[in-house]
Amino acid sequence: MDRPGHGRRRDLPGPKRGYGLRRAGEELPAGTLLARAGTEINPALVAVFAATGIGHVVVRSSPRVVVVATGDELVDVGRASQPGQVVDANSHALTAAAVEAGAMAYRVGICDDDPEGLRGLLEDQTLRADLIVTTGGTGTGPGDMMRRILSRRDGAVTFQSVALYPGTTLGFGTVGGEEVPIVCLPGEPAAALIGFEVLARPAIQLLAGAEPVFRPSVRAHLLETVPSPAGLREFRPAHVAERRGGGYTVQPLPGGPYTMSGLAEANGLLVLGEKVTTATAGSTVDVLLLDRRR
Template identity: 40%
Template sequence: MSTAATRTAGPDHLWSVDEHLDDILATVRPLEPIELQLLDAQGCVLVEDITVPVSLPPFDNSSMDGYAVRVTDVAGASEEFPAVLTVIGDVAAGQAEPLHVGPGETARIMTGAPLPPGAEAVVPVEWTDGGLGGGPVTGMRARSQAPEAAGGHVHVYRSAEARAHVRAKGSDVKAGDRALDAGTILGPPQIALLAAIGRGTVRVRPRPRVVVMSTGSELVQPDEQLGDGQIYDSNSFALTAAARDAGAIAYRVGAVADDAETLRDTIEDQLVRADLLVTTGGVSVGAYDVVKEALSSVGDEDEEGAGIDFRKLAMQPGKPQGFGSIGPDHIPLLALPGNPVSSYVSFELFVRPAIRALMGLDDVHRPTVRATLTTDRALASPKGRRQFLRGTYADGKVTPVGGAGSHLVAALALADALIVVPEDVESVEPGTEVQVVLLG
């Protein structure tokens, strides 16, 4: 790393949440754009404005199964005095040479088919005795036998105004209109629009590839038998899911034992498929803090500017953090604490914005709101630390769930928000308005 903040911060510097995040976002750069097929571009961010080359729909077409008519020919039509028109043929969707509807004539038309020349409106089949799969209008008397496709006649029992049941050319978008702006995330509706205007490929920033690994010899994979002193590895699952939720292509690596050489080898093996590396565990001051041991001196061996800086942040949970870059391509690496709540909160505050920055998004943050704290007692917060408490938010109110402990996974599963208590606040009374980060 080579940011100004890193160069000037000493080893005893207590970083604020904002300083740490600013350092990350100053280092992480959006991925280079590539051209992708539409379905491969889902979830990616556009890097170009998309202009409509052809109007949608590209021609006037019917919104109903029915009959294409001239307005004067059905004026005054009723149950008692129906208009009788000669059927000159059928107009189907995709038909290249539509019929011409003259005075006293009609063409049977299908939904989506082009309105034939001479016709001004469409009367639904239910208004006729045509029998195109729909029954007559409720209350109408029995109809005569359905007409032949051409040469027969059809009775029309209602009048129609000009353009009735007609989708006008360009009524969706017109040629030359801007369909999508650069910076748009491509979801299913956007993919549909691109296909509808004839775009088979699109230029986007690819979804970041994020590799997640947890460390600790005590970790066991789900479905395996727990031994004495062992726990199941939940962090790598939580963070991989969170990375996917943020828009990344995420790869989960099995837990790495507390061995520095093994961890370094594992990380080096993963560099080939990573735009961002995330580790969890081993970043505090314990005897087996393997991530610090493995990566503290990595800058001595890699290209100039690489290296991992381990820090203390003025926050709870999540005080120990690591950030830097590794390998010849300077792949960003965020080292998170190992307690489950600390790990997840750190992801939301630091890793998720980094992923969104790699995607090239302007707004990388979760939405925040002000909400009234609903609780039966005051919330305590350590002086000089920004605290993030789990909560549930609804209708302008937020309620804490669980306690402040960084191991309370069950409470975390119930939360859809983080309650933010500033560094200079040591107690928050019920009814106080607080800042809330929305996670859902």
């Protein structure tokens, strides 16, 4: 009906019986598995648990990871470096990487190449750490203190040259009476981050009970020819994109595997095997996905 000076009114039918009601079991029938072991808890899953009457679930807490940088040559961020000194980028980067992997990370900071001080620091950190990650001192020189003090401890920590590029020697084992796992990474920043991806990140995922522990990978169409050192498995920063017709393309980033700026921009790591000396444009290669933003 119409009224002068007013809009038109329309009478709508009343709601049907049961309108606006949700029946028990309408969304998830009885017996439905809500989450498998290794599933990461998110807000929506918490809502599902609450809606189905589950007030408590057994979870693994986030692993506690301690990050230590070693070397007399290191100075902290914000301080002017003198000739022969290097700003400690590693401990900050590795702490961020551990958090991204799902850990509660603690950056201890810089430890000088003092054997007793380093031993004491590691012993102290075993009281609060589920995993210790160090950077620097893994080489064979007289100043590589991490290797010197840990190699003498009944073989609990092993240092090995690995067929990894960038990177040379990595250490792994346990320290302290609690036998806390330790991963010792090189001091070169790019090598430290690649070593973290290969060795430390899977360990964090394993401690957290996550499945799978490794990053997802895809096969991609290589857009540019790149050389690779023989006998080493190279992890090169790259940009991965999805193709319109399906599949992926991968573009190596400038500067090669040792550039921090390339790693900062990368959303994937191009993986070239030990037998590859040249990967030609148009070939299909393996790529580790660093995130889902492509």
